[in-house]
Amino acid sequence: MQRAFSGTGIRASEEPLLRAGQGPVLMQRAAHGLATEVARLLAEQRGRVYGARIVLLAGPGNNGGDALYAAASLVRRGVRATAVLSPAGTHEQALEAFRRAGGRTCTLAPEADAVPKADADTGSGLTDGDGNRTYAAIPEQDWLAEAAAADVLIDAILGTGAHGGLRAPWAAAVRALQQNAAAGKPDALVKSRAPLIVACDLPSGVDANTGELHEPVLRAALTVTFGAAKTGLLVPPGEGAAGRLQVIDIGLSDGLEDPVLRRLDATDLALLLPSPGRDDQKYTRGVLGVVAGSGQYPGAAQLSCAGALACGVGMIRYLGPESVGALIHTSSPEVVCSQGSVDENHVQAWLVGPGIGNADGSEAKQQLQRCRDAYDSGLPMVADAGALTVFPARSSARMIPHVILTPHAGELAQLFQRLDRDVSRTQIEANGMRYAVEAAKLTGATVLLKGATTLVASPHGTVFSQSEGTPWLATAGSGDTLAGIIGALLAALAAQTARFSSVGIAAEDRWAAIAAAGASLHGRAGVLAAAGGPLHATALATAVPEVWRNLQAPGPVI
Numbered sequence: 037m038q039r040a041f042s043g044t045g046i047r048a049s050e051e052p053l054l055r056a057g058q059g060p061v062l063m064q065r066a067a068h069g070l071a072t073e074v075a076r077l078l079a080e081q082r083g084r085v086y087g088a089r090i091v092l093l094a095g096p097g098n099n100g101g102d103a104l105y106a107a108a109s110l111v112r113r114g115v116r117a118t119a120v121l122s123p124a125g126t127h128e129q130a131l132e133a134f135r136r137a138g139g140r141t142c143t144l145a146p147e148a149d150a151v152p153k154a155d156a157d158t159g160s161g162l163t164d165g166d167g168n169r170t171y172a173a174i175p176e177q178d179w180l181a182e183a184a185a186a187d188v189l190i191d192a193i194l195g196t197g198a199h200g201g202l203r204a205p206w207a208a209a210v211r212a213l214q215q216n217a218a219a220g221k222p223d224a225l226v227k228s229r230a231p232l233i234v235a236c237d238l239p240s241g242v243d244a245n246t247g248e249l250h251e252p253v254l255r256a257a258l259t260v261t262f263g264a265a266k267t268g269l270l271v272p273p274g275e276g277a278a279g280r281l282q283v284i285d286i287g288l289s290d291g292l293e294d295p296v297l298r299r300l301d302a303t304d305l306a307l308l309l310p311s312p313g314r315d316d317q318k319y320t321r322g323v324l325g326v327v328a329g330s331g332q333y334p335g336a337a338q339l340s341c342a343g344a345l346a347c348g349v350g351m352i353r354y355l356g357p358e359s360v361g362a363l364i365h366t367s368s369p370e371v372v373c374s375q376g377s378v379d380e381n382h383v384q385a386w387l388v389g390p391g392i393g394n395a396d397g398s399e400a401k402q403q404l405q406r407c408r409d410a411y412d413s414g415l416p417m418v419a420d421a422g423a424l425t426v427f428p429a430r431s432s433a434r435m436i437p438h439v440i441l442t443p444h445a446g447e448l449a450q451l452f453q454r455l456d457r458d459v460s461r462t463q464i465e466a467n468g469m470r471y472a473v474e475a476a477k478l479t480g481a482t483v484l485l486k487g488a489t490t491l492v493a494s495p496h497g498t499v500f501s502q503s504e505g506t507p508w509l510a511t512a513g514s515g516d517t518l519a520g521i522i523g524a525l526l527a528a529l530a531a532q533t534a535r536f537s538s539v540g541i542a543a544e545d546r547w548a549a550i551a552a553a554g555a556s557l558h559g560r561a562g563v564l565a566a567a568g569g570p571l572h573a574t575a576l577a578t579a580v581p582e583v584w585r586n587l588q589a590p591g592p593v594i
């Protein structure tokens with residue numbers, strides 16, 4: 037399981053080590069990790085490290101210091117490195133090491149619009165920092181060309197000491213880089229690709245605690261982060277700006293408090309997913325009740341049932357219109373369909389809402405009544421799509437974590453409106469974690485916020501984040517399948533608290549973990565079904581058993 041901590045928490049864990057004089061040691065570990073990862077990238081990209089070109093944007097704090105030390109060691113391996121420095125100052129020892137190794141420098145002029153203008157004669161842009169030209173300095177107007185020609189660009193402007201977005205002149209420098217990249221200038225014709233961007237600790241402008249973006253932000257291909265994953269790198273939209281994440285152990289783990297966020301990995305899934313015992317029968321394996329579909333949207337019911345069946349549910353009892361039941365029987369004859377009431381059906385969990393429509397007809401009203409009855413039954417429940425317009429009716433004073441709400445950002449905004457909170461879809465997309473957590477607290481339910489990174493917040497404050505999917509999953513019917521997958525897991529796992537404690541998840545958090553496991557399975561199935569190309573929702577359920585089979589439980593330690 038991957039764990040993430042707030043930037044503030046990680047800084048707090050560094051404090052005792054800094055007081056003990058360990059700061060330089062931590063920085064050397066961070067720099068070594070960064071240099072190793074950049075060298076690996078260069079070798080992958082070019083076949084060898086020697087002769088590569090890198091540019092680093094080195095801010096005034098320790099984040100810039102990390103990158104300067106890392107670049108110094110790369111220069112010693114034959115890399116040509118150019119550091120763009122802050123007019124506000126630079127980590128002195130790291131700069132000295134970088135220059136001694138043979139790195140070239142250029143300092144941004146302090147004015148907001150100083151990129152890429154420079155006037156060496158007046159000294160407004162060109163400086164080598166020590167006044168006597170002992171070391172190589174380059175004219176400021178050249179650094180953009182140098183950046184375009186580089187194999188790797190290291191973003192080390194700001195780390196965990198950032199306050200808000202980039203200030204001038206860094207904001208102007210980053211915008212100039214982005215404009216050049218968009219225009220394919222100036223070296224795109226000479227070099228086959230733009231430089232790969234590597235973020236040092238985190239992309240500058242990403243809030244380490246929340247993942248909010250303060251533009252302009254350079255989108256990284258790789259983020260090399262130190263000590264532990266920062267929360268902002270595993271939640272949207274920060275995760276999208278971070279690219280692949282590589283955590284470098286610098287010896288902070290003893291001082292770290294409880295994680296803010298967790299991410300289930302393949303090993304967790306293998307341990308959590310249900311498997312039948314010798315004496316199990318269909319009723320003990322979990323029966324899922326499904327209230328879904330309408331004359332208008334019959335396919336949602338079919339897809340939900342297919343998603344649940346793909347997870348090996350013991351039985352599905354479907355409640356809904358006769359015409360929809362007939363269609364389900366054609367595609368999935370094993371589903372038991374009826375038009376009965378919730379009370380008449382004995383199940384372990386309910387899935388309600390996909391495709392129930394919002395028409396006023398008697399059919400829709402009956403489906404909505406079934407949704408309410410399922411909620412009143414007190415059984416574990418997934419409430420999706422149409423059911424989100426009725427649940428919860430108001431803020432819940434009591435905890436109902438066994439009720440899993442599965443909105444996307446737009447549906448969550450509507451839910452907030454019903455709770456008299458004015459939050460827009462745009463605000464939710466800019467800070468998903470904040471609003472998922474707030475919705476869980478307000479409703480008392482578990483909230484799964486769908487997106488490229490799916491967040492699950494429990495009313496107890498636990499957050500899971502899963503990001504295994506592919507953009508191809510943004511297709512009609514994908515959410516219905518996800519609801520079915522989570523419903524099946526809920527029916528099978530709700531009572532199995534021991535299974536969760538075996539992977540360090542408290543009983544009260546198992547509802548959120550079930551939702552997260554469902555999101556992970558769904559994402560993995562999407563990747564398998566898409567295989568790099570387009571995907572339609574029907575293929576998702578088909579892919580789930582293969583994903584399941586390929587999950588390896590850890591073997592005994594020999």
Ligand SMILES: NC(=O)C1=CN([C@@H]2O[C@H](COP(=O)(O)OP(=O)(O)OC[C@H]3O[C@@H](n4cnc5c(N)ncnc54)[C@H](OP(=O)(O)O)[C@@H]3O)[C@@H](O)[C@H]2O)[C@@H](O)CC1
Pocket residue numbers: 050054059062063064066095096097098099100102124193194195196197198199200201202203206236237262286
């Ligand atoms: N501590 C440790 O032991 C270890 C730390 N490590 C590394 O250090 C990093 C944290 O270093 P840090 O604390 O020096 O902060 P950092 O992010 O470099 O920036 C601070 C400077 O930026 C400035 N500044 C702030 N906001 C700004 C803005 N919006 N736009 C422009 N400027 C802005 C701010 O100025 P101020 O706001 O104070 O005026 C100050 O001058 C961490 O991410 C990791 O990489 C590792 O080596 C492991 C050991």
Ligand SMILES: [K+]
Pocket residue numbers: 099191192193194195235236237238239240
């Ligand atoms: K950075």
